[in-house]
Amino acid sequence: MNPIQPFPITARLPVPARIARPPYVDKPNYREHGGSDIQDEATIAAMREAGRVAHLAILEGAAALAPGVTTDMIDRIIHQFICDNGGYPSTLGYRNFPKSCCTSVNEVICHGIPDLRPLEEGDLIKIDVTVFKDGVHGDNCMTFGVGQLDQASTDLMIRTKEAMNRAIAAVRPGRQINIIGRIIENYAKRFGYGVVRDYIGHGINQVFHSDLAILHYDQPALKTVMEEGMTFTIEPMLTLGDFHSHVWDDDWTVVTNDHSRCAQWEQTLVVRPHGAEILTAP
Numbered sequence: 001m002n003p004i005q006p007f008p009i010t011a012r013l014p015v016p017a018r019i020a021r022p023p024y025v026d027k028p029n030y031r032e033h034g035g036s037d038i039q040d041e042a043t044i045a046a047m048r049e050a051g052r053v054a055h056l057a058i059l060e061g062a063a064a065l066a067p068g069v070t071t072d073m074i075d076r077i078i079h080q081f082i083c084d085n086g087g088y089p090s091t092l093g094y095r096n097f098p099k100s101c102c103t104s105v106n107e108v109i110c111h112g113i114p115d116l117r118p119l120e121e122g123d124l125i126k127i128d129v130t131v132f133k134d135g136v137h138g139d140n141c142m143t144f145g146v147g148q149l150d151q152a153s154t155d156l157m158i159r160t161k162e163a164m165n166r167a168i169a170a171v172r173p174g175r176q177i178n179i180i181g182r183i184i185e186n187y188a189k190r191f192g193y194g195v196v197r198d199y200i201g202h203g204i205n206q207v208f209h210s211d212l213a214i215l216h217y218d219q220p221a222l223k224t225v226m227e228e229g230m231t232f233t234i235e236p237m238l239t240l241g242d243f244h245s246h247v248w249d250d251d252w253t254v255v256t257n258d259h260s261r262c263a264q265w266e267q268t269l270v271v272r273p274h275g276a277e278i279l280t281a282p
C-alpha cells in the first residue's frame with residue numbers, strides 16, 4: 001500500500017450570508033467559552049437537529065465514494081448539503097481548518113483535509129462532519145471502504161463501530177465517565193488493535209469542543225461522573241498497528257507513525273435516565 005501524500009487543496013467554499021456562524025470562525029486564536037456540560041431540553045432539541053443534519057451529510061458524501069473521486073468532491077457535496085439545510089459546517093474556519101469536513105484516508109487517524117487526491121480501490125476512509133445550527137453543534141464520524149476492502153480493514157472498521165456502540169450502551173447517569181475508555185480499550189485489546197490516546201472525545205453544546213474530556217483508553221483517575229442532560233461525543237480511533245502518531249506540516253493531518261490503518265466512529269449523545277440518546281441520528 002502506498003503511503004498517503006498531501007495533494008493540493010482547493011479554494012474555500014462560500015457559505016450563504018443568511019446562515020449563522022459560530023463565533024470562532026476565522027479567529028484562529030479564539031478560545032471557546034460558555035456552554036454547560038448539562039443541557040436543558042430546548043438545547044437538546046436544537047442539538048438533535050444539528051446532529052441530524054450532520055449525520056445525513058455524511059451519508060450524502062458517502063454515497064459518492066468511488067475510485068477516482070477526490071475527497072475535495074466529497075467535501076463539496078457535504079458543504080452543499082449542510083448549507084441547504086440551514087447549517088454551518090463547524091470545521092470551516094475553525095483554527096484555520098479550510099474545509100467543511102474531515103476526510104481521513106487509510107493511515108490518517110483524523111483531521112485529514114479534503115484535497116485533490118483521487119480515492120483508490122481498497123482505501124479506508126473516515127468522514128467526520130460537524131454542523132452548527134440554531135446555536136449548537138452536532139458532531140459525528142463514520143468509516144467506509146472504497147470499492148473492495150481487504151479483510152483486515154473490514155474487520156477494523158466493524159470492530160471500531162462495535163467498540164463505540166459498547167461504550168454508548170454503558171452510558172448511565174451516576175457512572176464514572178472512565179467506563180467508556182475501559183470498555184473501548186478492553187474490546188480493542190482482544191484483536192491487538194492500537195487505541196489512539198492523543199485525540200479524545202469531548203463535551204459539545206454551544207461550544208464545539210468543551211473542556212469535558214472523554215478518553216478512549218482506561219484512565220481510572222478520570223473521576224468525572226455522568227449526569228442526566230450531559231452532552232458529549234464518543235469517537236474511538238483504533239489502529240491495525242501502533243497508535244503513536246505525528247502531524248503533517250499542514251498542522252492538521254494526523255497519521256500513524258508506522259503507517260498502519262485506522263478506523264473511527266463518532267456520535268454525539270445526551271445522557272438520559274436509562275442510557276444514552278444519540279443526537280447524531282437520522
Ligand code: MF3
Pocket residue numbers: 091094095097101102111128129130139140233235252266
Ligand atoms: N470533528 C472533529 C471531532 O470529532 C474535529 C475536527 S476539527 C477540524 O472533534 F478542524 F479538524 F476539522
Ligand code: CO
Pocket residue numbers: 139201202233235266
Ligand atoms: Co468530535
Ligand code: CO
Pocket residue numbers: 128129130139140141235266
Ligand atoms: Co467529529
